Amino acid sequence: MASTEVKTGIHTSPEAARRLARRYRQEAFFQFMGLIAIVLALSALAWLMASIFGTGLSAFRQHEVQITASLDPELIDPERTGDPEVMRRGDYRTILQRAIYDRFPEAADDRKLRLQLMEVYSVAGGTGFLRDFVLDNPGRVGDTVTLWIPASDDVDQMLKGKFDLDVPQELRKVTDVQIAWVRELQASGELRASFNKILFLNTDSRDPELAGVAAAVVGSFYALLVTFVLSFPMGVAAAIYLEEFAPKNRFTDFIEVNINNLAAVPSIVFGLLGLAVFLNFFGLPRSAPLVGGMVLALMTLPTIIIATRASLKAVPPSIREGALGVGASKLQSIYHHVLPLAMPGILTGTIIGMAQALGETAPLLMIGMVAFVTQIPESITTPASALPVQVFLWSDSPERAWEERTSAAIIILLGFLTLMNLVAVLLRSRFERRW
């Protein structure tokens, strides 16, 4: 009798109830801590996003000013040659100055006022827009034309409320008289805010109001193309060999450990390797997407090998055995059956590896892709920049307008990353087979 009492007592005694309560408390505590961890991580992400979008979104709108300029042939093409090379060298600065002084004749006589007036407009933008207009419409030389040109970066920032206007005017980038002109232009409809196409279509520029990410996007694209062409076939082939053919021995174990370690090597190390091997030893061109892509390929290779091996492992042995059973060779069983079934996993791993490569800056700095390039690169050997490097360069420029443009470039980069990850998720959910 005594023994049965003891047995039930284990679960019913007050002591047992306390133990039980303690276990429940521990579980609740663990769940609570997990929840806190998630909330902290999410709020850090939300904070980051809020700060980037908070500063960056305003860069997607830009203020423009209207000018009415007389395209004086004497200044553009005095000999009336009609030659684009002559027209390219025309004196567009003077044309712009005349147009602006005509609009505000009261400022034209005073040197100080004149200088301030020119600062309302983007001088580099105005001359560039006029030049492009003439080169596109050589027949219009001699006419008076109306064009929208960007406002200067300081006026743009002032209208977006980024300056403290309460301080004395000599401490700000826009003076009281400039503000008065801006208000006058606004009232007459000659100053408007519109979508900032320049940010997407232009290449890098020293003037924030003319800077865009086009060259960097194309540079990143070329680099990623090289990365893909090099790392995907090599990575998949290496994984197939290691997974399907290689004998299991100490040597292959050693290789496996090393591949896993390689995936954890800091990217700057690959950059130094690229500098020493690709540039200094093989003499490949500096700042070229080709070399950038090769360095990023080294970095992506282990990710692809690991993902491919995992996907190959997930294909059931019965598929291989079935193929071998009807007389396929080992290579045929892999190429006709195993690889197609593993493909969604392989592609997912590859895209995630490529997305990582897209966001990488450090190795590109080492091989000179941190370059000011004003033309969209035509091939993988022409000098180029890359998106994350563009962010880095803009963040270190003094003018205030770079702050929002840096954030805008980050938003664009995040957009591409999200897109790539979305494709990876889609591929997985669409084509993944479960056994």
Add this chain to the structure above:
Amino acid sequence: MKIKTLILASVAAAAFAAPAMARDEIRIVGSSTVYPFSTKVAQEFEAKTGIKVVVESTGSGGGHKLFCAGVGTAHPDITNSSRRQKKSELETCAKNGVTDVVEVKVGFDGIVIANARSAPDLELSLEEVYRAFAQDIPAGDGSGDKCQFVPNPNTKWTDIRADLPDVKIEAYGPPPTSGTRDAFVEIAMEGGAEKVPCMKALKSADSKAFEAAARTLREDGAWIDAGENDSAIVQTLVRTPSAVGVFGFSFLDQNADKIKGATIDGVDPEFESIASGDYPVSRSLYFYIKKQHVGVVPGIQEYAVEFMSDGAAGPDGYLPPIGLIPLPPAELEQYQDVVKNMTTYSQ
């Protein structure tokens, strides 16, 4: 099938990567301080001539290293520098066959000590700057011929001079890799140290020991290496009004509604005072041309002429509005002649 094509393509990509081909764009490397001016000129030059210019921001030291590595299209044509080329660098150049180098001085840059607008004004002398930021300073007033070094005891500005603000000394400045840091320790710290009698004696007795003592910044937390990014330092100052920051003049100029510069020896850091040389902490900016590339890579001389033209580096040109402090007229004319005649220099 697809995989086979990809493998073929990758082999092809590796094969056509032929070494060092002729190039039709000008390659420029070097200082991140000269980078904004160099890129502005590149942009204007390209618009006028259609010749491509690629500017890379590698830092002054990195630039000289690349520049002096050899002659040929694999090496850059021009390097920007926020300090004068060192003798050792010119010797490396000569050793690698870069024998004809043209030195061009483009203008000046001031280094400012700034704090938030809401903070009290700082009026410092060079010696006080030295006493605030040096790791070890001479005990007492440093009179006599022999310095007794003590770890810097000044924790508040008032420890240095009673009428300075009663706040902790806390400075955010550039790290040792930066050219701005080099210039700051050379001009401000050494300049300040020379004002102390015993340090002056040390300089004439043992200039190496003097340099080591004057150039070493505090490591007890009063000086904080804030990274190469000067905009980040400006934002830190706005958030931390008790702190001061050390950076290039153009960042003060662009953010004058948020921060203000300390006067040094009674001179405000302003455009005019730096141009005239009254403001003591200013440095010259340069670029160096590899003369052997002129005529091989098209446009090098024309780029240099554009840079030094009155319309660019001149007082009314497009560079001063973005922060370049122009050369005095006589010196500007001198360097306009240098780029016109491609006069090489030696040290």
